[in-house]
Amino acid sequence: MYSQVLAAQMLIGQVRAAAARARREGRSEAGASAVEWAIISAIVVAAALLIGAAITNVVQDNINEINQG
Known part of the structure; x- marks a missing residue:
């Protein structure tokens, strides 16, 4: 998980x-801003999926413990 966070930080x-660079060259920053929002959104979705997977694993472990007695 740490490597995923590090990769996301590097990408951002x-x-x-x-x-x-685009601002210095006089280009519109609207496109760059949209890209940043898309990347941030992807990171949030990935984090939600990781958290969901962790919760699912905990619940499944508890179910297995209950079934074993």
């Missing part, structure tokens, strides 16, 4: 650098 840094 790259997108921000590209947006800064």
Whole structure:
């Protein structure tokens, strides 16, 4: 999970650098902002999936313990 967070942080840094470069070159930042929002949204979805998987594992472990007595 730490490596996924690190990869996401690196990706966000790259997108921000590209947006800064585009602003310096006089391009519109609307596209860069949209890309940032898309990446942030993907990270939030990935985090939700990881949390959901963790909760599912805990619930499944508890179910197995109850069934074993």
